[in-house]
Amino acid sequence: MPKPARFILLLSAALFGAALFPAPLGPLPALAAETLAETVERAAPSIRVAAAQRREMVVTLDVTGTVLPRQEAAVGTDLNGMIVNELTVDRGDRVKKGAVLAVLDRSMLDTQLAQMDANRAQAEASIAQVRAQITDAEIGVRQAEEALERARRLQAKGVAAQAQLDNAVNAFDSARAKQIAAEKALAASEAQLAVIDAQKSNVLLQIEKTQVKAPADGLVLSRNATLGGIVGASGGALFRIAIDGELELAAGVPETSLARIKPGMPVAVRLPGISEPLSGTIRMIEPEVDQKLRMGTIRVSLPDDNDVRAGNFARGAIELLRREAVAVPASALVYRGEDAFVQKLEDDRIATTPVTIGAREGAWVEIREGVVMGDEVVARAGTFVADGDLITPMRDEQTGAVGQ
Template sequence: MSRAPDRLSSIGKLLLGAALLGWSAAIFPAASPARAEEPAVNVPKPPSVSVVKAQTGTLAETILMTGTLVARDEVLVGAEIDGLAIIELLAEEGDRVERGQVLARLSRDMLDAQAAQNRASITRAAAAIAQARNQIAEANANARQADAAFDRVRTLQDRGNASQESLEQREAAALVARARVAVAEDALRLAQADKDLAEAQQREIDVRIGRTQIKAPAAGIISRREAKLGALVSSGGEPLFRIIGNGTIEVEADVPETSLARLRVGQPAQVRPAGMTEPVPARVRLVSPEVDRTSRLGRVRLSVDEVPGLAVGAFARGAVEVDRREGTLVPLSAVLNRPEGPVIQVVRDGVVETRPVTVGLKAEGKAEIRNGLTPGEDVIAVSGTFVRGGDRVTPVPQSPAASAIQTSSIP
């Protein structure tokens, strides 16, 4: 009877131990499975930078200037006679005229009257010449007759048939006849001189009548008309018309002396006059050999192709191409200027490499790299901002258009 309670006690202890064991397993789970499910540690990604590829291309260096549209040769047309009124205008501003074309007419009534009076003087002088010639003919005839009579009397006197008084009378008559011939010849010369004077006066009047027509001395375009109907003209007054010789218009600009030394006659240029959206082709025609001592500026003239809409006096911008080269090009923002010289940052296999370079031309937001860079290499678009040589980066290709926008914002 005593063994039964002991057996029951042993079974109870076993059940109690099993229960306690299950409760502890539920509260304290195994550590080894939990460690197997922990996530792996992430490695940080290198920073992203914008890169562009170095390209082979042509770069043109230009000198910018501002100036004014002017006539290459301005022709001034004025009156060459005084005191006459303008009665007719035959040309207006903007008209293209030819050499010798009549632009205006002046009153010529008074000159026509003078011409008529002078023609009468010429006719009178011609009549006097004819009369003098007739008088010469008559005087010559009388002189021959008197000489013949004198010769007869002298012959008779030699024979003793005529007196000395008769001889002297015939001799005096011959001398008077020859004197009348000389007077008639002088009268002819006087009449001829009067006619020459009248003809010279007529030529002068004809010249003055011709000047009543104001003519263009050269072909071109009328830029200004000061002539007004009814106004009295003066040879020393303001020009009646201004003509752009041959219609040729230029840009006159002042440039600094440092830029003037690089300009040459014949260099190509582009001109953008005020109000025009498209540039106009041009060329350097004149580079002044003198620089103003005060402003240190020199004068340059650009010959502009003839296009509609050009107006003398208008503002214009010009760009002269002074150099053009072909080489390796990068954005200007990719060049970092340091005290020891310019450098660029190249990304190679995700690592930044800083290289010294030789920079050539700079224009259009680009720079020419003469040494230190090979076409096709990736360079950081904006150099020296956040990275240094040896840093690891993630290159992000940048389009050429975006690069141009970025560099154009740099002053």
């Protein structure tokens, strides 16, 4: 039998006995009233209560993803059939812009360069020869022109025959034609020299490309070149470099949560094997949502840390909110439809009070309206008691519980 019922039964028996056998001194009525009050007090159920506290509420969103380079450079060559003679870097090395990563065999190109030099020397000699021919043709034209002028004067005086004049005209035309032909031969020789120079420049450019260089400062992620291997334009990249060595977390976020996320929000990033989280920030929210998975992607900038590797799996906790607020245990709330209530304690009696809730953090819920700091509420609402019931409050210091 429950204790309150047993007390009431004993009290009733005592009062009934007092009525049948009255005591001579008559103090029993006072004693009975005191016992009755004590029994009623003992009959009030003991309920654990909790005080509304002012806490720092931190709301986070957990995400997972993969560590990737922020920007990546693929380093290769457009030379075909070249043999790798030397490799100067390996995976994990940090390089500077312009640093030589690999050296290719240039012997074939050196041969072509020697041929270009010989062809150029030949073209220069040809140009000199043609210029000499032009000079000779110019002299011939001048002599023919002088002979033509004399023939014209003699013809005017009636001394020279018409045939003599005609011969002088033909000689002048022939000399002039030879001059024009020599000038055109010079233009052709000079054009040939320009072609040879262009070909030489191309060979020099290819020779320069035999030194595969880093396009930017960064971290070497992969090396596909092998010593003695033959490379080509269709063989893919020889090296992959994370520009400036910057790595970031690419994490998936449900599309329903994207509106709560903004660039610049702090993210605590945890990687396997690293005990302390890394402090990151959201750099970018990608503009496209995966239509099949209904997931968006965020890019989280990571600090420079030698323990972080491209390809690492990582977990992130995005800090959506941080503020001071009045909060109660989540178990203190009871719901009727979408409305929330707490069972607040007023003079040891239950007062069901509507509240406006805010952020949630673990086992605590922010109360925006309806409860102030220090108000006591039933720690586990909705059981055993109703509005207006008298209770015996059991606080943390009485129960030995420790508030979180």
